[in-house]
Amino acid sequence: MARYALGVExxxxxxxxxQRLSKPGEPGDETVQQALETALSFVAATQVDTVCAGRTDAGVHGVCNVVHFDTDVQRDVRGWVLGTTSRLPPSISIRWCVPVADDFHARFSAIARRYRYxxxxxxxxxxxxxxxxxxxxxxxxxxxMNIAAQALVGEHDFNAFRTVHCxxxxxxxDLQSIAFRRDGDEVWMDVRANAFLHHMVRNIVGSLVLVGRGERPPAWIAELLAGRDRTLAGPTAPPTGLSFLGPLYPGLFGLPDEVTA
Structure with missing residues (x-):
């Protein structure tokens, strides 16, 4: 069996x-993983299962999510990239394919994950x-918003910013960095952590927008973090503004620079 890593946009x-559904849904009830595995399985002419670095929610985009899969089917990397992409809907493409060692794991080998809102x-x-x-x-x-957000940097209990369904x-x-910047009419938040909780990024944004509007002082974010009470924090921000930029891995795995720390 050979193991491959894919960069998926x-x-x-x-x-x-x-995440693929446990039971088949109605037409239109498709997930990214379902579409990807269907295309990979066509190219391999056998069932292919994938493991990803980050399971994004409905409506959230992926700039370079990373998956791995195992197969004994012989295909060159060009075949995996172009063949799979040709079977995918226009909203998904394979950016690259790299053979990796057996000890590489798309989820557990990642040392950080990055999002942009x-x-x-x-x-x-x-x-x-x-x-x-x-x-x-x-x-x-x-x-x-930048001043308030710095209270979140470091290893903390983020119960105030996760959904009850987490x-x-x-x-x-361990939230490693978070920063806001303005570019014309757009405000971007870039955040990096070892891992994220369900809805954590969107809940953080929802609270920090209240600070940005002037409805809450910057010190409020630190109070929310210490209080660990989700009901006191701001609303969950919509998924449309969120993109998973991708994970980061140690250089020993030989992956492209965009996902190497």
């Missing part, structure tokens, strides 16, 4: 999230970018 707007901050709603940004008409104070055994995560 997708527009999450057409899917019910990454894009907010269109103007008086008029978006038309062209509506699938990839979240609209906020009230002017945001990016400096206040199945993680504990809420401790």
């Amino acid at each position: 997708y527009d999450g707007g057409d899917f019910l999230g990454w 894009r907010i269109l901050n103007r008086a008029v709603r978006p038309a062209l970018a509506r699938r990839y940004v979240t609209w906020e008409r009230i002017p945001l104070d990016v400096d206040a 199945q993680a055994p504990h809420a401790r995560r």
Whole structure:
């Protein structure tokens, strides 16, 4: 058996999230994993199962999610990339394929994961970018959001920022960096952590937007973190503005630079 890693790009707007459904759904109830495994299985002429670095929610996009799969089928990397992409819907493509060692694991070998959240901050709603940004008409104070967000850096219990449906055994995560910046009408948040809880990024954004609007002081974020009470935090931000930039791995695995720490 050989093991391969794939870099997968997708527009999450057409899917019910990454993870395949335990039972077949109605037409249109497709997930990214289902579409990917169907295409890989066609190329391999046998069932192929995948493991991913990050299971994104419905509507969340992937810039370079990483998966691995095992197979005894002989195909060159060009065949895996082009053959699989030719069987995928237009909203998914394979960016690259790399043979990896047996001890590589798309999820457990990752040392960090990175997300970006894009907010269109103007008086008029978006038309062209509506699938990839979240609209906020009230002017945001990016400096206040940056100051507030730094309270989240470090290893903490993030219970205040995870959904009640989160199945993680504990809420401790190491948030390594978080920063906001403005580019014209857009406000971007880039965040990196060893791992994330269910809805953690979107819940953080929902609370920090309240700070940006001036409805809460920057110190409020630290109070939420210490209080560990999700009911006191801000709303969950919409999925449309969120993209999974991808995981990071140690250099020993020989993966492309964009996913190597």
